[in-house]
Amino acid sequence: MSELFKTIVDKSPLGVLIYDKTLGEVVYTNQTLRDWGIFETPFVENLLNLQNGELEYKGHFFKVQTFEEEGKRVFLLEDITPLKTYQRAKKDFVANVSHELKTPISVIASVAETLFYEEEDPVKRRFLERILKRSKEMEALVQDLLILAALESKEGKVIWEEVDLHRLVEEVFQNLKEVAEGKKVSLLNMVPENTLCTCDEHKLFILLKNLVENAIKYNREGGKVWVKTYTKGGYRVIEVSDTGIGIPKKHLPLIFERFYRVDKSRSREIRGTGLGLSIVKHIALIHGGKVDVESEEGKGSSFKVYIPLRGEKTFRGK
Ligand SMILES: Nc1ncnc2c1ncn2[C@@H]1O[C@H](COP(=O)(O)OP(=O)(O)O)[C@@H](O)[C@H]1O
Ligand SMILES: [Mg+2]
Structure with a gap:
């Protein structure tokens, strides 16, 4: 040289x-x-x-x-030490602020709720209802930010265990029963009983809850949501499908980004934080897997979650 x-x-x-x-x-x-x-x-x-x-x-x-x-x-x-330091500071800041907001917001929400149910004056009821609705939204936002922060911290480690997928889907459905009934959407668990998946149960619950909740929220009245599963190329695939409004093609690459919500008009009537799918993606990634989506506008969407198989027997006791 x-x-x-x-x-x-x-x-x-x-x-x-x-x-x-x-x-x-x-x-x-x-x-x-x-x-x-x-x-x-x-x-x-x-x-x-x-x-x-x-x-x-x-x-x-x-x-x-x-x-x-x-x-x-x-x-x-x-x-890239300066960049990493900056990213860490940013994450810590968001996590700390979310943590500090959690308690006051829950207090506002629960007080507003109590007052709302006791109030008889229609004008005051309307105001209280607005406080209640908005504080519930803030609660959901803080909750999602805390989930993301936890996933990015040490708590984000995957705790591997053999999980019965049929039962997990049942639990998710149970958790969202009222939301589904409110929209007259029927939920179908097509996962065979005793289907085992090695994963982090709590995190997979959060993942499925977000996908099923979206499938209900962005559905039509009287629509359907179904979950099925199969294995493919070394992965356990879990598919959450709906008969909903679908997602225009040009938005598909963006929906997994933080805070991204498809067009303002339809998002205004259906509330959300825009964080759900980034949580879903993050959970799939830390399992060594991925998420795919197929969607047709006006017909419905199908989200596929891939979790690597880890030598589990597919069926317990069989
Ligand atoms: N099953 C679905 N059907 C139609 N659109 C969906 C579906 N799931 C997600 N989306 C679109 O992707 C966006 C991002 O989803 P998400 O991150 O869960 O945020 P949020 O539900 O809080 O808006 C949603 O605002 C919605 O426009
Ligand atoms: Mg969502």
Whole structure:
């Protein structure tokens, strides 16, 4: 390498490390990487075990790109510690604020509820009803923000257990019974009894509750919601389908984003936080799975959740 190129690489904001595969040792590091003060055996071992991706080492965060040339592995490292620190501060802030809002909002909601049921004056009742409705919405928002914060923290770890899917779907239906009755939507559990899935029961409950709730909310009166399951390519697939209003194609890639809600007019009459599907996606991802959606406007939607099979017997005792 010419002196000029050496100087340029030394002054680059990227850390550079070159590992010679035949010699089995590091043959080059640039100044930037050495200045980080982490160039030591365990760091190199971590790096060699990583393909492209992110690496955390002694409080530093790096984005790592690697490629091979002339029998050498070249690593380019970007120090993303400031970005990570900022993201963490942002998450902590949202989590703290949500936590602080939780109690006062519940108090407002429950006091408004009591007053509403005791009030006879129609004008006051209307005002109280508005306070009640709005505070319930805030409660739901804070609840969703707290769920997301928990998923992103240590509590977000998956606690694996064998879960009976039929029973879990039954519980979700039970939980949403009144919402469904209010809209005259019928709920069908097509998951065979004793179907086992290795997953985090509490998190899968939250996931299914969000999907079934959407399937009811964005349905037509007298519509249907059904849940079925099957295995495919190493995954347990859980499908939540509805006969609802559907989602226009151009919105499909966006609905899993935080706070995204499909067009204002229909969202105004059907309340929501826009956080449900980002919770669903997050839960699927931490299980090593994913979510897919198919939808036809005016006909209905179908959400498929993929959870990797972990060698469970499909049926208990069979
Ligand atoms: N089953 C469904 N049928 C039609 N639209 C849906 C369905 N599920 C989600 N959507 C659309 O995706 C948006 C995002 O969903 P979600 O994240 O759960 O937020 P929210 O339900 O609070 O609006 C919803 O506002 C709705 O427009
Ligand atoms: Mg929702």
